[in-house]
Amino acid sequence: MPINQKAEASAHAVVSASNKIKAGVKEKLKDPFFWSDWLVVLALLLVIIVFGSIAPESFLTTYNLNNILVASAIPAIIVVGQTFAVATAGIDLSVSSIMTFGAVSFGLAFTRGWNLWSCALIGMLAGLLAGFLNGFIISVRKINDFIVTLGMLSIAAGIALVLSDGRPVQVISEPLANIAIGEFGVVPYLMIIAFSIVLAAHFLLFHTRFGIHLLAVGGDPDSARAMGISIVKVKIIVYSISGVLAGFAATLTISRIGAAEPAANTSILLNSVAAVVLGGVSLFGGRATIFGPFVATLLLQALSNGLTIIGVASYYQYVSVGIVVILSASLVRTSQ
Amino acid sequence: MKKNRLLTLAIVSVTASALVLGGSAAANAAPKSLKSIKIAAVVKGLDNPFFIGIKEGIEETALKYGVTVNVQAAPGLNDDIGQANKLDSLAGQKYDCYIIIPISSNNLSQAIGKITKKGKFVVNIDSPVDAASLKAAGGKITSFVGTDNKAAGKAGGVSMVKLIGSGKKIGLIAGLAGNVTSNARIDGFKAGAAGSTFVGPENADWDTTKALDKANAMLLANPDIAAFFAANDQMAQGISKAVKAAGKNIPIYGVDGIADALVEVKAGNITATISQYPYVMGQMGVQACIIAAQGGKVPKSTITPYHIINKSNIDKALTNKSSRGFFPNQLPPGNYDNPYAKKIKK
Numbered sequence: 001m002p003i004n005q006k007a008e009a010s011a012h013a014v015v016s017a018s019n020k021i022k023a024g025v026k027e028k029l030k031d032p033f034f035w036s037d038w039l040v041v042l043a044l045l046l047v048i049i050v051f052g053s054i055a056p057e058s059f060l061t062t063y064n065l066n067n068i069l070v071a072s073a074i075p076a077i078i079v080v081g082q083t084f085a086v087a088t089a090g091i092d093l094s095v096s097s098i099m100t101f102g103a104v105s106f107g108l109a110f111t112r113g114w115n116l117w118s119c120a121l122i123g124m125l126a127g128l129l130a131g132f133l134n135g136f137i138i139s140v141r142k143i144n145d146f147i148v149t150l151g152m153l154s155i156a157a158g159i160a161l162v163l164s165d166g167r168p169v170q171v172i173s174e175p176l177a178n179i180a181i182g183e184f185g186v187v188p189y190l191m192i193i194a195f196s197i198v199l200a201a202h203f204l205l206f207h208t209r210f211g212i213h214l215l216a217v218g219g220d221p222d223s224a225r226a227m228g229i230s231i232v233k234v235k236i237i238v239y240s241i242s243g244v245l246a247g248f249a250a251t252l253t254i255s256r257i258g259a260a261e262p263a264a265n266t267s268i269l270l271n272s273v274a275a276v277v278l279g280g281v282s283l284f285g286g287r288a289t290i291f292g293p294f295v296a297t298l299l300l301q302a303l304s305n306g307l308t309i310i311g312v313a314s315y316y317q318y319v320s321v322g323i324v325v326i327l328s329a330s331l332v333r334t335s336q
Numbered sequence: 337m338k339k340n341r342l343l344t345l346a347i348v349s350v351t352a353s354a355l356v357l358g359g360s361a362a363a364n365a366a367p368k369s370l371k372s373i374k375i376a377a378v379v380k381g382l383d384n385p386f387f388i389g390i391k392e393g394i395e396e397t398a399l400k401y402g403v404t405v406n407v408q409a410a411p412g413l414n415d416d417i418g419q420a421n422k423l424d425s426l427a428g429q430k431y432d433c434y435i436i437i438p439i440s441s442n443n444l445s446q447a448i449g450k451i452t453k454k455g456k457f458v459v460n461i462d463s464p465v466d467a468a469s470l471k472a473a474g475g476k477i478t479s480f481v482g483t484d485n486k487a488a489g490k491a492g493g494v495s496m497v498k499l500i501g502s503g504k505k506i507g508l509i510a511g512l513a514g515n516v517t518s519n520a521r522i523d524g525f526k527a528g529a530a531g532s533t534f535v536g537p538e539n540a541d542w543d544t545t546k547a548l549d550k551a552n553a554m555l556l557a558n559p560d561i562a563a564f565f566a567a568n569d570q571m572a573q574g575i576s577k578a579v580k581a582a583g584k585n586i587p588i589y590g591v592d593g594i595a596d597a598l599v600e601v602k603a604g605n606i607t608a609t610i611s612q613y614p615y616v617m618g619q620m621g622v623q624a625c626i627i628a629a630q631g632g633k634v635p636k637s638t639i640t641p642y643h644i645i646n647k648s649n650i651d652k653a654l655t656n657k658s659s660r661g662f663f664p665n666q667l668p669p670g671n672y673d674n675p676y677a678k679k680i681k682k
Contacts, residue, residue, distance in 0.1 A: 063428040071421040166513060168440055172472045180446060257416050258469045259442035267415040308425040314382060314409040
């Protein structure tokens with residue numbers, strides 16, 4: 001009898017514990033943040049499973065996973081800047097043009113025989129200048145982010161064409177090219193660089209006073225102002241970060257394609273906005289993650305890579321990528 | 337949550353159906369035969385009739401020989417990295433040969449280097465890859481197939497002088513400033529029509545409306561212009577509207593031989609178009625790949641033909657459709673030199 005009783009008691013305990021876990025899981029599942037955080041990870045897994053089962057011999061090779069990481073690195077860096085801008089309830093439409101401006105500045109310095117570090121620095125300074133102007137005009141003149149960065153999109157693209165006279169500058173340099181080709185173990189250097197920036201951005205957003213201020217400005221600018229947070233300062237820093245990252249990404253682009261190209265690459269911009277939305281960052285500001293958009297970048301590149309591998313014609317690729325973006329965004333929206 | 341699950345299912349089925357639409361690339365292997373040869377092509381954006389012509393040439397030629405081909409285009413017109421990513425994705429697969437048109441002269445070099453290291457072949461068509469960047473990346477091009485824009489422009493110049501006589505004033509309208517193709521066509525034309533006086537070249541960015549405006553202005557300032565040459569057909573169409581509005585009837589030449597321009601030649605609005613054959617470029621690209629995959633000796637570089645299409649041969653050009661028949665004027669009238677076709681082992 002006592003043994004029985006003991007068993008019953010322990011069974012009861014197990015049941016109640018499992019109930020508790022069930023309740024915990026239920027609570028978790030009801031939490032919208034849980035969904036918007038993990039949805040993109042599930043979507044990435046889904047893409048990997050689908051392509052992995054259709055073309056295991058070509059999609060799931062280290063060579064190809066490596067390709068996806070290389071392809072994701074530069075967009076991932078741009079996405080960090082875009083995430084910051086969107087977290088302040090803004091947007092940076094000028095990222096791709098600033099990147100081109102940075103690349104052309106790099107190219108100008110290179111043709112003057114400057115060393116690679118100085119060239120890269122010039123590229124970042126060009127990005128910083130454009131980003132600073134964005135932030136300054138948006139916050140001090142209180143003009144809509146959309147309009148200011150749309151203007152900068154055109155200005156930076158134009159200056160890039162003027163400076164380069166529309167001609168690409170060839171940058172043949174073995175050490176620079178090695179950044180794009182090299183790997184540490186199986187992880188490409190480019191991804192290590194990009195992931196370090198992602199980690200730093202995560203730290204900045206969630207473990208510093210500046211991060212708290214940034215989210216406060218994005219979530220409720222009036223209260224932020226009442227609390228003594230300088231909106232001007234926060235916005236200038238945010239757009240400057242986005243500009244510097246675009247200038248830095250320009251150097252990595254040159255390392256990949258061996259030339260500073262004068263024509264802006266608009267796909268980078270569209271990709272960055274899509275990744276931020278997919279990553280569960282609220283377009284209304286105040287709520288953001290750094291890892292969500294990062295995983296979303298991997299997702300978009302894996303999707304494009306997989307569709308190319310299984311031979312889906314380019315026309316359908318546009319359609320399927322668009323569908324995934326809209327569907328996932330609407331999923332995030334319904335779960336909020 | 338149920339709603340979420342349904343939507344997730346929707347994503348799966350949409351993705352899956354997208355996959356089914358294009359799931360044709362996997363063919364089984366049997367050595368040497370034409371059937372076992374697999375080719376991948378990465379071209380520029382497909383929003384230009386010229387590149388669609390190339391794609392047609394690649395796909396129809398592959399069908400004709402029974403080889404497998406996967407044609408991919410860059411995600412955007414200026415997406416140089418995106419195009420490199422595409423070539424990277426394909427480089428890991430079991431293709432025997434890759435046909436490429438780089439967006440810029442450098443952007444695919446690293447990806448080509450990887451392919452060369454795997455011992456596979458790369459055939460470069462249309463725009464050449466820069467030799468220095470290719471060498472730096474350790475890449476090798478098996479064969480190049482391209483057009484000679486300068487020669488095409490020159491032929492236009494010679495033909496026009498024959499038509500209007502020497503020493504006349506000719507208006508020139510060019511494409512984008514600094515564009516290599518545009519410069520080659522204009523320079524070639526000037527050489528062919530040496531002895532004439534030239535007005536311009538004015539840049540109309542390959543655009544019909546801009547060319548109309550430029551031609552209007554040129555006609556106002558120089559009422560004695562005896563003829564126009566445009567670096568592409570779309571701009572020649574714009575010029576023809578300006579000339580008509582000015583109440584004149586002077587010769588207009590364009591370059592490319594696109595379907596719209598052929599209609600205008602037939603109607604007499606454009607005098608002639610110097611037709612290039614992107615279809616042939618695609619065709620020769622596939623043939624070069626087949627030779628390479630079969631272990632044959634591939635011709636190093638080949639220039640595709642051009643032909644002046646005017647009233648005398650327009651009917652033939654309009655009916656000269658490719659086998660799938662999407663566009664007229666895919667193949668040059670009569671015979672043309674193809675150093676590849678005879679080297680293929682059937």
